[in-house]
Amino acid sequence: MYGSSSLSRITAAANGEIQAHYDQFQAGVTSAAWSHSHDWLISGGQKGDVKYWRPNFNNVETVDDAHQEAVRDLTWCPNDSKFLSASDDTTLKIFDFTARTCEMVLTGHGWDVKSCDWHPTKGLLVSGSKDHQVKFWDPRTGRCLTTLHTHKNTVTTTKFSPVNTNLLGTSSRDQTGRVFDLRMMRDICILRGHDKPISSLAWHPLHSNMISTGSEDGSLYHYLLDEPNLPAGQMPTVAPYGTTDPTNAPAQVIFPAHKIQYAHGSTIWSLDWHPLGHILASGSKDNFTRFWSRARPGEINYLKDRFHIGEEAAEAQGTWNRGFGRKQMREEEEQEAQAEDESRMDQRQAAESQIPGIQNTATEGQGLPGLLPGIGALQPPPPPPPNASGAPPALPQMDPGRLAAMLSQGGLPPPPPPPGQGQQPPFPHGTQPPPPPFFSNPNMPGSIPPNIAHMFPNPQFPPPGMPPQNFGQQGYPPSGLPGLYAGANEKPK
Template identity: 45%
Template sequence: MSGLSRRNHEAESELEKKLQQRRTVDYFTPIGKYMITKNVYNRRRRRALPIGSIRPAASYVTDLPPSLISSPSIVDLSSKFVHISTNKSKHAIHAVKWTPDARRVLVSSYSGEFTLWNGLTFNFESIMQAHDVPIFSLEYSHSGKWLISGDMSGCIKFWQPNFNNVNILSKAHENTVGELAFSPNDSKFLSCSDDQTLKVWDFSTATEECTLKGHHWDVKGCDWHSSLGLVVSGSKDNLVKLWDPRDGTCITTLHDFKHTVSKTVFQKGGNERLLAACSRDHSTRIFDLRMLRAVSVIKSDKETDLTSLAWHPIHSTMLSIGGYDGSLSHYDVSKTADIEAFSRSAPKPELNGDKVPGSASKSGGSNVSDYLLNTYVNRGAPIVSEAWHSIPYAHDRAIYTMEYHPLGHMLCTAGADKSMRFWCRARPGDDAGFNDAAHLGAAAANVAKIDDAKEDNGAESKGNHGNSTEGNALPGFSIPGFS
C-alpha cells in the first residue's frame, strides 16, 4: 500500500469515528438518588424537620428530568432510536412486556421461546423454550406476581416471575389466543381467540366463568378497564364491542370501522374514559365511553394499515401507533378538535340556500371553517392526518406490538422484521438526533452522515489554515488582488 493510499485510508477511518453518535438513555440517573436523600429524616428525633443533603457533585444534574404529568408532554416523546436487539435464530415477535421490576424486557417469539433483555444495557440475559408453538400473547398481573401466556394452539400457561410453570390450560380455546388481560384486582383474566369468542377465567381456580359470544370472525384484541367493570374487544368482522364481564352480555357495538380491528386499548391515565382502536382501514379512532361514540379519527398519512398502539403511562393523552409498513407515529389526543367546544358558536346551515357553510349567521354568530361546520352538522369526529412526530422507517416490516416503560421515558417496539427496537427521549439541542436510518431511510442517512462529516472536516481545515492561501500560492507571499 502506497503512502497516499494509506493516508486516504486513515482519513476515511477518522471520518467513520467522527460519524458515530453516542447513544444515551436517561435511566436511573444520579438525580433520583439525590431526590431521595435530600428528604431523609432524623430517626432519633420525632417530628423533626428533614435533614436533607446538598448536591454532592455537578453530575447530580440531568438534562431530562423524570416523566411528570406537570411537564410538557412533548418533552417525553420517545423519538430517538437507541438500540436494536435480535436473537440468533430470528423469528417474528408478537408480544413484548416489561418485567414488574421495570429492569428487563420479556419477548415472546414465533418459535415459542421467552427471551429476556436488559432494559439498561440492552444485552441478552436469558432464553427458554416456553411453548411448543408460536406465542402470540403475554400479560403480567397488576401485582407483578404472575404471568400468563397464550399460543397458537389455544393453550394458556401460568408462570411465576422466575418463569416456573405452575399451570397449563391446554384447551382454553380452539384456535390462537390473540390477547390476554387481567381484571383490576387480578382475581380474573380475559382471553380472546380466533375461534370468534372471548372467555372470562377465574385465576385462582383456573376455571372458565363465562364465554362472550357475538363476533362473527376472529377476535384480534381485547382489554379490561382498570377501574370499571367493562371489557372491550375488536374483531376481524370490523366491529368493536363493549361487554359486561359479570354476566357476559354485550353492552354496545361500534360500527365505525371498515376493515379488521387490530388493537383495542383503554386509556391508562387521566380520567380513563377514552378508548383507542386501530384498524386495517388506515385509521385509529378515539371513543368516549360516556357518549359511546368517536370523538377523534386519526388517519394514516401514508395510507397504511395500522397494527399496534399504546398509551403513554404518564401523559394520558399521548398515543403511539405502529403501521404495517414499519412506521411509528406519535399523537397528542388533547390537540384534536372537540365537537362540544364549538357547538354553541357554530352557525346553523340555511335551508333556503342563501347561506353557505362557513359564513356568518344572521344572529351575528362567529365564523367557523367549512371543516368544523361539516363536522358539527354530520355529528362526525374530527379527522387528524398530521402526526405530532413520525418515524417513517422505524422497522423494516409491520410493527406487531409496542410497550412503554412504566416510567414513560422509553418505548420498546417489535414486529415482523424479527427485531426489537428501543426508543428514548432525545437530548435537548441534539441536532444529529434524527439524522438516522429510522427517520431518513438507510440511503439518505448515509448521505447525511457523509455531508455532515465533510462540513466538520471543512470547518476543521479552515480553522487550522485560516491564514493560508488558495491554490498553489505560498503562505506569506500572496499579493492582494493577484493571488
C-alpha cells in the same frame, strides 16, 4: 424520538424461555400479558393454550383447552383474580386465575377476535374483531352492552386510557386509529397519516393526550389529541366538545406530531410504555425489539438518522454506516453466545458441587477451612468389624416354633457378643444414656455454625461419614426389646 444505539434481538423463543408453546407443528406464542402485581405472566399459544409463568420464566401451569384456535390477546382484571382472552374461534373467555377454569364465554362476534381489554376502574370489557366491530361487555353477566361500527376493516387493537378512563383507543387495518368517549359511546378523534394498516396502539401512561401507533410498514407515529397537526392544504375540523351538538358533530381529524418512518423493517406487532413514560418499547416481525426515548434538549441530529430518513439516505449523509451496523450486530451476537456458554458452564460446575452453594468441594484428605473451627477434612467412616460386612451379627440358628413361643412370652436371649469381646455390663437403671451433643468441647460453641447447618439434619448427631463420639462399645446392641436390633415397631432383620 430516536432509537437506542444498541439494538437487541428478541431471544425469548430462541433460548427456550417461552418455547414451551412450541410443538412438532411449530405453534408459537401469539399473546402475553403481565399481571398488575408483576408476579405472573400469562401467554397464549397458536393452538389455543394458555400458560402461566413466573418472573424467572418457569412454566408452572397450563390450560391446554382454553380455546379451539389461536389466542390473539390477553388482559387482566384490576385485582389480578381473573383474566380475559380473545381468540380466532370468535369467542372471548373469562378465566378464574387461581382455579384455572373458564367462568364465562362471551359470544357475539362473527369472525376472529383480535383484541380485548379490561377497564381499569369500571366493570367493562371491550373487544375488537375481524368483523370490523368494537363490542362492549358486562363481565358479570357476559352480555354485550353495545357495538360500534365505525371501522371499515379488522380492528387490531382496543385499549382503555390509563389516565383518562373515559377514553378508548382503537386501531384498524383501515389505516386509521380512533378515540372514543365512553360517556357518549362515539368517536371523537380520527388518527390519520399511516399509509399501511395500523397493527398496534399504546396510550402514554402519564399524558392522556398522547397516543403511539405502529404500522405494518414498520413506521411508528405519535399523536397529540389536542394538536391536529394538519398538513398543508388540509381543512381543519373542530372537536365535538367545542360544538353545540357534541353527540352528532363529526369527529376531529388528528395527524401525527412526530413520525419515525423507518422504525422497523416489518410489521410492529406490539407497543408498550415504561410506567414512568420515558421509554417506549416496540416489538416487530423483523425480530427486533427497540427502545425509544425523547431526544436531548436542542438535539436535532436524530432527525437524520436511519430510522427517520432510511438507511440509504442516512448512509448518503454520513449519519449511518452499513458496514459498522453489521459489525456491531455481529459483535452483539458473539457476546450473547459467550454469555450463554459461561452461564451453562457455571450451572454445570454448580451441579457437580457436593455441598450446595460451595463449588470445588475439597476431596478426601484436603482441609475445609472456614467450615468447622479446628477441624480439617471430614473423616472417613469407620471400618467394618472382622468377618462382617458392617451389619450386626445375625441371630443364632433356632427352631421356628421355639422362636415363636419366646416371642409370645415377651423375651429372647441376648445375642452373642462380637468376636473377642465379653459380655457388656448392663447400664444402670436399665436405659442406655443418650449420646452427648456434637460439640462436647466446652471451649466450642454449643450450636452448629449457620453456614454449615444444612449439612447436619439432626444437631444431636454427627454428619454422615464422621464416627460417633463417646458411644458405648461398638457391637453392643441398642436398647429396645431384649435381643432385637430393630426398634420396637420394626421387624427383626
